[in-house]
């Protein structure tokens with residue numbers, strides 16, 4: 001079976017690297033989308049051990065699952081924020097699970113406040129401010145009315161936040177958003193502030209405020225050039241060689257006969273495909289899915305080898321001609337990303353980003369801890 005091995009020591013080390021880098025801010029973490037595909041329960045309990053107390057999910061249901069995992073591990077003191085605004089009907093779930101909604105509209109504020117009155121409860125909420133991404137959050141023109149509403153309804157705001165559109169690339173966008181965030185968050189004096197995602201954690205102390213919210217860097221993805229060399233790989237995607245054959249120059253391999261062999265080629269057929277989330281767009285060179293780009297590579301028996309032909313649903317071909325013959329046998333595992341093949345390189349070859357590779361890992365990919373992987 002294909003598997004993804006999660007090195008939780010590296011995960012915790014990445015969290016500590018970011019925490020040390022920004023000592024004036026609390027370091028939280030994004031564990032939405034099942035902990036970026038790696039299993040929200042394991043990732044959250046592991047990061048709590050490292051010292052993390054602030055967890056961000058997209059949906060209340062995800063928050064409830066994270067709460068359950070943390071409680072089961074005796075980690076009852078976590079703050080869990082729900083990023084997508086207040087979904088209708090979910091106030092009771094927020095209250096029952098102790099989730100902090102990130103309110104995004106004047107309606108959200110009103111609905112939350114009314115929900116609290118009904119439950120006769122006091123519970124903290126966070127507020128998202130829109131600063132230039134045009135995605136979620138209170139619009140600039142609503143910010144003052146929002147602040148008024150918060151005061152009037154005596155809302156317990158525990159955080160105001162915004163999100164950076166392009167912290168990972170040089171542009172003036174981040175500086176503009178920073179200025180707008182400063183201006184709008186001043187309408188909420190005394191409330192802790194949060195702006196930085198992973199890449200924002202590398203933009204310097206102006207960006208980190210009271211709480212950061214890294215995701216991808218903790219999971220081993222790049223957070224822009226400044227993060228290079230500081231982030232350890234966390235996830236290793238691997239699968240076993242099922243069969244090895246030698247094909248002659250002039251023959252073809254894989255669907256569409258897309259790979260034309262220019263030499264006698266030893267081909268390893270590996271049990272991993274696009275149904276597992278290994279993208280078809282990572283197919284080998286010469287496969288006309290995207291003109292002019294090199295294909296992805298894998299790592300087998302100490303060698304980097306090219307993917308050959310089209311990635312199919314359950315299988316991928318590797319050209320192992322240059323690997324010593326007895327080094328690759330059926331059962332040998334090939335790494336598709338991990339310590340030897342940077343996940344960002346695979347993403348680049350496939351025309352996507354590491355986030356999509358991680359969150360796209362299919363349900364039949366076994367999630368293993370490093371310890372489990374060592375015995376299997």
Ligand SMILES: *Cc1c(COP(=O)(O)O)cnc(C)c1O
Pocket residue numbers: 030032083162163196197198199213214215216217
């Ligand atoms: C996903 C997300 C994050 C984490 O972003 P990374 O780029 O993975 O560090 C932080 N804040 C918000 C609002 C998000 O949606």
